[in-house]
Amino acid sequence: MTQPVISIITIVYNGAATLEKTIQSVAALHYKGIEYIVVDGGSRDGTLDIIRRHEASITRWISEPDRGLYDAMNKGIDLATGDYLWFINSGDEPASPDVIERMLTACPNADVYYGDTMMIDDNGQALGKRRLTPPAKLTWRDFRNGMRVSHQSFICKKTLAPYYNLQYHFSADYEWCLLVLKKSQHICNTQLVLSHFLDGGLTKKNIVPGLKERFRIMRQHFGLLPTIATHIPLGINLIGYILRHKRF
Incomplete structure (x- = not known):
């Protein structure tokens, strides 16, 4: 049976402090059927120097202004030709080479x-x-x-993926x-840690507007009523988690 091609997509903007580790972690993967795509939003901080230095590990990359993170992700979808999509953004990493x-x-x-998903710090x-x-x-x-599942630990067939x-x-x-x-019909719990996620990022820095958007989607x-009922225990659990672990 032919092994599927996994399109790993990294979104970055002014990520000189975090991008190189991400590229190196993807390059260290043992699997041969990888298409690696980097979508840069027009960085001005040395990110492009890192991309050029590692071009041998990157299948294709672009650098141009975008309308934000999700517009860049849509560009990644358009560039991908693999069977599966896996978003590993700047600062994040696949959990292990195998x-x-x-x-x-x-x-x-x-x-x-x-x-x-394993949360990691800057180091x-x-x-x-x-x-x-x-x-x-x-x-x-x-x-x-x-x-319930981190976006970085969610890999799907490209044919099922909307913008x-x-x-x-x-x-x-x-x-x-x-x-x-x-x-989806066949949803597989790998029972693995699939990714390392850099603590912080866009969502954590915008918790309140992010939760408002999520409420609209829910x-x-x-x-409406099931969403309101669900948010009461969710809010209590979130507050308790923050108090115990001192992180979101």
């Missing part, structure tokens, strides 16, 4: 592969797994309780994953 082989062994030819040190634990059997309805909705500035990835799951897909 993670793709282990993922594909878990379930051949799944529509979606998902797993857990690459582990801070612990993500606050929300992936469910044993993920469906789109699980997103009633928040984004990101540019009316959202902080939570379009939540809606994107939900829409992919609605169209209301659209699950209804």
Whole structure:
């Protein structure tokens, strides 16, 4: 059986402090069927020097102004020619060099592969797994309780992937994953940590507007009253988590 091509897409803007580790982590993957795409938003801080230095590890890259993170992700989708899409943005990393082989062994030819996420600091040190634990059997309805799987640990067939909705500035990835799951039949829990996610980032820096956007998306897909009812325990759990772990 022919092994699928995995299109790994990295979005970056003025990421000179974080991009090189991401590129190196992708280059270290053992899997041969990788298409690596870097979409830069027109950086002016040395990011392009890093990209050029590692061109041998990159299948294709562009650098041009965009309308934000999700517009850049849509450009990545357009550039991708692989069977699967995997967004590993600047500062993030695949969990291990053999993670793709282990993922594909878990379930051949799944529509979606998902797993857990390890949070890391600026030095690459582990801070612990993500606050929300992936469910044993993920469906789109699980997103009633928040984004149960990190976007960096969610890999889907390109044929199932819509464009990101540019009316959202902080939570379009939540809606994107939900829409992919609605169209998916074979959803594989790899039971692996699939990615390392750099703590911080756009969503964490914009928690309140991000939650407002997510509420709008939930209301659209699950209804107003169920969304309100769900947010009461979600809010209590979030506050408790922040108090215990001192991080979001």
